[in-house]
Amino acid sequence: MNELQTMIRLVERRAKTIFTPTKLPDTSYTINQYVGCGHACLYCYAKFMCKWKQHGEWGSWVEVKVNAPELVKLKHPAGNVYMSSVSDPYQPIEKELQLTRRVLLNMDKSVHLSVQTKSNLILRDIDVLPSMGLAVN
Numbered sequence: 001m002n003e004l005q006t007m008i009r010l011v012e013r014r015a016k017t018i019f020t021p022t023k024l025p026d027t028s029y030t031i032n033q034y035v036g037c038g039h040a041c042l043y044c045y046a047k048f049m050c051k052w053k054q055h056g057e058w059g060s061w062v063e064v065k066v067n068a069p070e071l072v073k074l075k076h077p078a079g080n081v082y083m084s085s086v087s088d089p090y091q092p093i094e095k096e097l098q099l100t101r102r103v104l105l106n107m108d109k110s111v112h113l114s115v116q117t118k119s120n121l122i123l124r125d126i127d128v129l130p131s132m133g134l135a136v137n
C-alpha cells in the first residue's frame with residue numbers, strides 16, 4: 001500500500017442500486033462503484049459530494065460500493081452508460097480491490113460505455129473493455 005492510499009479513508013457500503021438515470025449529454029445512466037476520489041484534483045467538479053457524504057474533505061475518503069458487481073448483474077438498463085460521474089473508476093485502491101474490473105466483467109456487453117479516468121490502471125482491464133462499445137476520456 002502506498003502513502004497516498006494510507007491517507008485515504010475507505011468507507012464500505014452496500015448500495016441499493018448502481019445505475020442512476022442522468023440528463024448528461026448522450027448519456028442515459030451513470031455508474032459510480034466508487035464515490036469520492038483519491039486523486040484529489042483541485043479543479044474537481046465532484047467536490048459537491050462532500051456536502052452530502054460528510055466523510056471529510058474531498059480527496060481524503062473514498063466510498064466503496066462493495067456489492068456493485070452483483071447489482072450490475074441484477075438489472076441492466078438500455079442506453080449509454082457513463083463511468084463515473086462523482087469519482088474516478090480507477091482509484092489507487094482499485095489495484096487491490098478490483099471492484100471496477102468485477103463490474104466490467106459482469107456488465108452486459110451490448111452497452112455503450114464511456115469511461116473517464118486519469119489513471120493508466122485502466123490498461124489492466126484491456127482484456128475486458130474491447131468487447132464493449134467504448135469511449136475512454
Ligand code: SF4
Pocket residue numbers: 036037038039040041043044045046086087088118
Ligand atoms: S480524477 Fe476526476 S473525480 Fe477524481 S478528483 Fe480528479 S477530477 Fe475529480
